[in-house]
Amino acid sequence: MSEDKQTIIEAAGLSVDFWVDGEWVMAASGVNFSVGPGEVLAIVGESGSGKSTSAMSLLGLLPVNGRSAGSVKLRDEELVGAEKARLRQIRGKEIAAIFQEPMTALNPVYTIGFQIVEAIQVHNSGMTNAQAKSRALELLAMVELPNPEKAFNSYPHQLSGGQRQRAMIAQSISCDPLLLIADEPTTALDVTVQAEILNLLRELNKRLNSAIILITHDMGVVADLSDHMIVMKDGLVVEAGSTIDIFKRPSHQYTKELLAAVPHLGTVSVAELRPRDGRAEPSLKMEALNIEYPKRGKVPAFLAVQDATLEIYPGEVLGLVGESGSGKTTIARAVVGLMPIKSGQLEVAGQKMVGVSKKDLQAVRRDIGIVFQDPGSSLNPRWPIGQSIQEPLLLASQSPKERNDRVGELLDMVELPKSYRNRYPHELSGGQRQRVGIARALALNPKLLVADEPTSALDVSVQARVLELLQEIQKKQQFATLFVSHDLAVVDLLSDHIAVMQHGVIVEQGSKDQILRNPQQDYTKRLIAAVPVPDPEAQAKRREDAKRSFGSKG
Template sequence: MTVENASVNTPSTATEAAPALRIEDLSVTFLTDAGVVDAVRDVSYRVRRGEILAVVGESGSGKSVSSRTAIGLLPDTATVTGHVYLGDHEVTAMSNKQMHRLRGKDVAMVFQEPGAALDPLFTVGYQIAEAVRAHPMPGHKIGRKQARDRAVELLTMVGLPDPQRRVDYYPHELSGGQKQRVVIAIAIACDPAVIIADEPTTALDVTVQAEILALLRDLRDRLDSAIVLITHNMGVVAEMADRVVVMNRGRVVEEAGVTDLFAHPRAAYTRQLLDAVPHLGAQDSPAPVAEDAETVLAVRDLSVVFPGGVGSGSFTAVEEVSFTIARGETFGLVGESGSGKTTIGRCVAGLQSPSSGSITVLGTDIAGLSPRRLKPLRKRFGFVFQDPATSLNPRMTVGECIAEPLIVHDRVSGATARRARVRELLDAVRLPAGTEKRYPHELSGGQRQRANLARALILEPDLVVADEPTSALDVSVQASVLELFAELQQRWNFGALFISHDLAVVEILAHRVGVLQHGRLVESGPTESVLRSPAQPYTQRLLAAVPVPDPARARTEGRTTSSTSVPDAGEERQVG
């Protein structure tokens, strides 16, 4: 990372009451194979201790880049101008060694993708203890037992069940929500003054999301930390934030108190974001499915039992689940983390073997097929994985990743024809020209998710398994992708198993919905019936946990404990 025009002296205006984080006239550019990219331009904002500042905007708007500057996590290809202060420390004037002393102690980050943030080779307890040992008190040395005890204490603080046992788990043994709690435990290990939470609830179901948000509010109150909340979920913003910064194309276009922003948005872009927010109970039904439509998927009495490790018994992930999907139909699958949604999706795609039951895809039971016999069928269905960071090969360009199914199944011959097909799909999922030449790490989380969608659809499949396909997308891009998904489904008439924690998204696309709890299908039926008149208490609890994209209503219903007495909470600013 190259830093220009950053003074090494703290300005004379800095006092004991200085903001916990202050960004002034920050600009960040990246040198890529396609040329210089302006990621952030003349951005300024501040956040005080005890305050929650939400930074919102579309994927690639610069919201994550501007916040990562505060923790010194930009790559060497980045050039930074302007100033970033953590309390009295000017981050943009510090060396990597100096930043290392601040990182974790004064500022910490909750990353967007917990599966990628945790090292799969070490237990979660070891990784938390490592953060504790990195910043001991002056003159004190933290022993292994002390660090482990602190790890258990932190896991207890973030609400991970049975922390004494799970401290020795590896990341792959935890659900997405549990891994997110571990990442938060690492972030708060040294009681930082500033916590940067980058999409902390992106891939979480609504009930776990509510728990994580309550946890962040509690930590804010307990530690008096300043929280910078980077999110595309306007319901989360309404329930959590004191103030909101709206970014578009690298610039701040509006800044206001949360209530004022929702009630009286000044910038046209802000109004566009708010208009794109899906509201549960206010969606039109998807186009009906033909009565004589062919059944593309029939799941009967599906069960999946995972064997236990040493000293532990087996675990039943899915128990006797049955449903069907017709051509042109979308079946939505919802439920909490660990309920078995993803396991069912992987079984349907032939990536996981069931313990019992049948999975009939286009007339063939794939439950017991060998990989060799399954391969010809694989080109008939696509899969959109839950974690966009780990599902794209980091050694291949985005274009090569998307084109790979064409090569594996010999569908399009010739490099020129494949490139044309890749560009067609990139355009369909709203990714800019030149994206095919970039590598996955050069894209934002939302851009990687759209690349995954393009790869899943490139073979024009008969069945699509979509595991949280819009979880990393901001609301305006999410709306366009959902519209695209529905349009492509009508064009190619594929059936879809749509796994999501966002009930409003499911309401837009799904003709029928199944609700999973502890691996069992507790309720199933037409979408309108299940989501508007749920019969089961568990479904009712899911619906009650959905964030309300209205701060006045959220506060009236007591859905948030966000402070309203933070200095400058009511200040309002519009830029450009």
Template sequence: MSDVLSVEHLTVTFDVEGETVRAVDDASFRVGRGEVVAVVGESGSGKSMTAMTAMGIAPDGARATGSIRIGDLEVLGADERTLREVRGRRVSMVFQDPSAALNPVFTVGFQLAEAVRRAEAGLDRATVRARSVELLRSVEVPEPERRLGQYPHELSGGQCQRVMIAMALASDPDLLIADEPTTALDVTVQAEVLDVLRALRGRTGTAILLITHDMGVVADLADRVVVMRRGRVVESGDAVAVLTTPTAEYTRELLAAVPRLGASVPGADTGAGLEARLTPAPVLDVRHLVVEYGGALRGRFRAVDDVSFTVGRGEIVGLVGESGSGKTTIGRAAVGLAPVTAGSVVVEGTDVATAGRSERRAMRRRVGVVFQNPLRSLNPRYTVGQTVAEPLRQILRLPAAEVTERTERLLADVGLDGGFAERYPHELSGGQRQRVAIARAVALDPALLVADEPTSALDVSVQARVLDVFRELQERLGFACLFITHDLAVVDTLCDRVVVLHDGRVAEQGTRDAILRSPEDAYTRRLVQAAPVPDPVEQAARRAERLASLAS
């Protein structure tokens, strides 16, 4: 099998404050024609830097040595004209966040047409349109002719990712580099995108370099795996061998950190044990909640439709469902940031919808929020210490000495003692930033914590550490928690009860065991079947079962 990509002894260095830092250190691997090779590792392992260097788009200041060959063409040291011939023609790239990669002011058809014309000049308008429709159909976008006239914000996350894949395929590339292509997608949408990539490989023979930290995705799609740590390749080989009998200690640590659906002990701390921990009055009581957006001119859209559930003190309730199911809207309604059209949202006896300004302000002091992206939710001009201290100073108006003492204790609680208080968010890793966000959220000793996808963008080992911190704090402080996520394995690891949403309505709810091990609703069963597991053999069986159920 001829190699589409060959990386030999690649080293990429930067000068940082007078010191040479190796982002990639003597890395070697290959990708054969029609092969899917996954490069895995934590943030900072060098996997994305390797891909960007192969595309000739490494950041300014990067110095690369070694060899990267695309077919018989050497990329390192090539001039810009040669690199332009490589990019988008022989090699294309699909990025992690399609909503950021697609231009929001141009239609899908306009952006696809640009890609088609760049691949082959001189085509007339009708041919370009026909090719654009063909590309969308090849990645299984429904109603492709209609989608051409839509803007990215009118498509779901999975549809946007399929558009990105279609654009990448416009030039019939030999190699497709997919950089975290499913990280922000729900499990069912992720499964569909992986089906598209698998079908693409089978139909066209396009090789795929898959960059990811999701071992379930690796098990589902990859033929071979390359494991990187601190810029070096620590293990590589057949996907089944690496994922089932890894030889490197680091690989074993990565796999051990992956939350697995079904790994929790059935019946543990649910049922009677859970009821004994809960107080009679729920901290959060959602009754027949309806949330609508829009108006007379554009019509009304019902995002949440007659939803009811409760969260008791000391309880973690997982709110799960696909994008557009209404779970984030419910979380926003719980803190007074989304309109309540009908029904009620009561937090510690205060109805969020009918409360006056002073009552709502007092209620918000008892509610903490942890968002998905801490880099956006943390003030870049504040140090870590200032970020955690701000609610203590501004809301509780504590004396300076007490603010300092409590800030240090909160940072120690989340494992960030020492000199972390003087650092800024950009100086922290993703997991460290999320710990800061958790410390700030619990600073006021909240009765309710709303966590909206707090671990979805984190590497598996970092995610495991953050979840450990989260669980320890919740057990010690006893706050009620509404945990919004699409990761069912995390739900199985952390939550007491589960509420499943579908199209704004509750599909079913119950204890973790009942929902994840014996779901009654067909939609819930589809979610559970779509959840990937880091075992290629088991994942192949689950995929076959899922496809068979869809066919029937």
């Protein structure tokens, strides 16, 4: 990496332990790296690998039961064992952090401007309010918020996810830090917004000549942004080197498995569409569907979905894609009877959903399974998972023996040991909890499965196993699937057909091959161009191609 005299941050033999149940438990051990001006180091690995723990220890942000050892030098200053007062001076001024979820990192009761001004004045005590405001507006313009003055006076909830992330980046760079720690900075963002944020980080990195440590499990983001990378597993660095070298010639088996697990847009073989049974009726059918959020107080009514028409037949997977606010989740909610329909037609398993009675709705819901985005929050933490899985069976008035037998079958189906039926959600990993969610969704042999971003919260290798499981079960059970996602690589892997939504309108739909290999709409082309591919050289070329086609923000 950098020569010693050029190094901004250097870790040597860094280790982190936590005091748990009367003993010290290792979270990271023997971590070595150095980052120089203008360089980006990616720390990658699955949840629990020690990547975030190692990075947060640089700022002294470990929990009270944590301790760090070894050496971390900022320029020539040792940070391990430094006084708390000195670490507080360093945080925000010399080392700043960009977190995954800006809504939890920003204070909801203060305006964006107030929070940036506060960060500036904490480290520049002689700066007046007017000077700090001028600097804050300059920063908001630097991160390309369209109306800096409006953003300055806005509260976090009044900005979109991408705008909040830009505001948090503005706050992070307010004191021209030597080092930026970006912890999963784009995981919660749409693919187009992600591309804009990555481009912003790249430009700021050049302009400020600061160092960046990028913590992520998204190998496409690593390929897009980083110069060097270290791969962590179980608290240990298993591989380190330049990003291009590791992607081209990974040496450790874990790195090879991690790269192999990444869905790669455009590499899935294009198979012929599964032939439809000419006698079959669609499991989901909508025609000219309009869905409106009703007026609330001074907030006017809002037409969220306009003239949506699509069909899904038994055994088919339709990927519904688009940015946040495009209307895709609204359609999913209407399909399961959670959104009122203004006009048009909607049928699920032959049952008309427009004007459906509560009794009929309860019956049709037995034909619908739902898999949610966050498996942790969708399971009752006080119930063992066996009870969560059998809840639909109980509502369907099955006997205790039938429920017990079915829970065992479902656990087998999602490849979890039957003994897990007595475990609680917190005792399972994220991937295991999502398997429980799938088991519960399939409990009543639904004719339609609605999966709303079911793998976006999972590590890449866990995601790969869950997607493979979904494919196997769907092939055997032959239920129709409405797969809602903003991850086009995952949609490419799973879907037969794709519908693209923008501002509440389905702007394009067709077979997977038609949409991903020969898109007709500029919006679809932009979505596809924004997906980072896990190949540094190919991604650099895609980025340049996108700039030529769509301009600097493409």
